[in-house]
Amino acid sequence: MTALLEVRSVAVRFGGVMALSGVDLDVQKDSITGLIGPNGAGKTTLFNVICGIRQPTTGVVLLDNEEINGVPTQKRSAMGIGRTFQRLELFTTLSVFDNVLVAAELARVSNPHAVAREQIELLGLTDRADTIAGELPTGSARLLEVARALAGRPRLLLLDEPASGLDDVETQQLGVLLQQLKSLGITVLLVEHDMSLIMKVCDQIHVLDLGNVIASGTPDQIQHDPSVIDAYLGAVR
């Protein structure tokens, strides 16, 4: 196994708050890696660092053994990083189809319309292709975020709470989809508060608390780690 993404002692400071204080973690190629932790642990901040939206105060991020710290956000998608947003960032005045189409066009795929159609189908949004994105219910909007990210043809897909707002059936379908993506060779880093989903699909889990990685391991190990139960899982139950 090789690591697709390596985060090395990344720290981010917001004024007096250390959102991340020296985070080290790896995401293995072709895996689904979970990133969990209580609210305010720094998960979204880490995503922003990986995408280049925020520069780390210290530390480096490596993609395929290559340092990407200085690479601007818009170039990182060409390097294979795609993401969804916890606070939805859809193109709210474009149709569902056009949201995905824009992503495909920006990724310069050879047939953007076909790629867009394919992703929309994959996420089960075909019926709503002509709906204006801002009119979607939250669940579908989250799925659209995923479809749009996939249309950018990422190698590494960062999902920030994709299941919040989904019902049980949809969450289950999302789980199946994630497995499918893995088999297609897409590496997934998944932030999620739905523990049953995390435990079911993840190969590896990192637990973040107050800007520190407090545990890493398989779902089984994490579930029985006393410090994790203390910091997080206990609270969830």
Add this chain to the structure above:
Amino acid sequence: MQQLVAYTVIGLTTGAIYALASSGLVVTYVTSGVFNIAHGAIGMIAAFSYWQVRFEWGWPAPVALFAILGVLCPALGLVIDRVALRGLAQATEVTRLTATVALMAAFIGIATWIWPPENRQPFRGFFDGNNVSVLGVNVGWNKIIALIAAVVVAGGLRILLYKTRLGIQMRAVVDDRSLAELNGARPARIASASWALGASLAGLAGILLAAEVQLNVVPLTLLVINAYAAAIFGRLKSLPLTFLGAMALGLTEAYLLWGQGQSWFPETIGGFSTSGLRQATPTIFLFLLLMLLPQAKLRAGAARVRERSAIPQWNTAILGAAVLVIGSIAVTGMMTRSNTIYLIQALIMALAVVSLVPLTGYAGLVSLAPLTFAGIGAVLMSKMPGDGNVVSLIAVVVVVALIGAVVALPALRLEGIYLALATGAFALLVSILVFNQGKIFSNGVAEVPPLRLPGVDLSQPRPKAIFLSVAFAVVGLLLVALRRSSLGRQFVAMKDSPLAGATLGMNLVRTKALAFAMSAAIASLAGALDAGKVAPDNYTFDRSLPILLLAIVSGVGSIGGAFFGGMLLGSNTVLASIVPSVSNITQVMPGLIGLSMGRNPNGTASQIATGFRPVTSHPQSLLTALSGIGALWLLTSVDIISHWGFFAALVIWGLGIVPNLPALAVTSGRSRALCLLIAAVGMGIAAFFDDIFEAVPTGGRLLAIIVLFVVVGNAIRRIHTPVAPTSKSSPDLMGLTGFTPEELSQSDRAIKVVP
């Protein structure tokens, strides 16, 4: 040496005035979050009012000062905060900015109306004629008072902010609005207080400045640019830095003034006169400061115009283009020569407005400089070899597009209000430094050659009007193609979420630069195709403002809306020339219409503004509206209805009936008949306006017209729409923000614009 002292005093005085103005700006901005473009206009109104009571009515100075600074200005500030900007608290920064742009336009209109630039008493400073000697230099009392006032205000603000309850609450609100609220502060009240204070400071600065530069509407209004330069130096937060910036600015100006009198000072640089340099100092200062601001962070929900622009359909677009061209061929055949020239002006305006469609409508960026690019287009066209060759025109368009992109490039790192300000500063810079050059406009005019096309003589009005409508149609179709293209989708995507765009690989700076280039290219057509003698006055900053306002009000995402906006602007000139007594109203109009977006949905003015929205996106209604205006025009040009009748009919038609057209199109039976009857009665009264209101003076007639259109409009609205359920009032009824797309589509469905 003595000279240097004298100029230092001048510099400090000017700096003091700027400091007064900019501290007012900062106080309002930090507590209410509104970037008040109309700040200088308030100062201007205050200066004029002071002049009125002090020199025309002869009030003693202390009484006059109290009346203006203690009563009028605070009242004005309160009215702006409570009435004009009410309900905009939740709107985007840009929406609020646009509302104050509207205010500024309205104030300029009102001031020119009340105080026409005729021979008037001079504006004399305090203790005029008495000087004091400072280091051997005679200094007027007005200057001394300005300095003292600045010191007193600086100290006063310090005490206010640190020692009084109100001030401490102000600082708390700046710090953390919701936290302050939890602790019992009332941000709305504090904002009102700061508006009152800010307006008084603007007024004081305006009065002191007027004594130095005399009464003049636009220069006094542009005091705001100087204030902005200083305020940005203070990063819009720090009052001490703001004062420092103001002083630095004042001194720079004074030393330049001094330098210009010295032999070593170059009169020209590279053949360009340096005479405008001093006047341009604040603008250059502002521009440089904006360039030095750190790159805008990518953040969610950055300030933008959020408006849904439906994808235009080819068949509607082609139909619209055909109707426009055929219509203009038919209409110009029946028009007098002078009316055709008005139509040409309206079409030029329409081109200027439509230049904002890709930029503001699609990409969501605000520009305060559309006419500047038109001016550059006109100048280049007049200088191009080839005398109106088509190739020259293409070259002009390409060059202006490049200029647009290059100029915008440094500014593009900025977001929202800063970007808008940078475009405003650019517009002023070009006006002062470039258009004022004898080289550019010799003797203040440039001759733009008519385009040479085989077989048509575009120096004649009729072919020119037809050609311009063809040009508009072509531009419109190109914009439709753009909106349906990959780039068009990227523009809209960038407007909706620059953050998501960037993570998907969009180069935001490049995309913004492209939008600017396209907009500049279209605007350049409005200059380059406007053959004839043109003057720099045609392309000033203050003339660009109504263009932006009408573009936003009439629906900047739609080409039909832009056309409508252009016609409305064009009709201003027409009205002004055929009914001189109402020209003042038409000057105020764009401002008032723009302001209506800050109003609660229940206001009449806002009903007008929102009323246009469905019309411009409903081709049938738009066509009816425009035909109606055309018919009125014809009737008056053959003297069937009088000028007053024309004006009354136009107001009732345009403001009372047109907004109801889309709804009327789907109403049937008795209510429809009743509506048509009311409309007919209204128009009938208007047609015989002169006979009915024969004995009534101008003011009464205007009032009558306003009452008529409100009554007619409301009566029709009552009948065709069932009483609407009292829904929550949306903070932003222009649909710029606030409305969720869901609400928008619901309302679209409710008024049956879409099935």
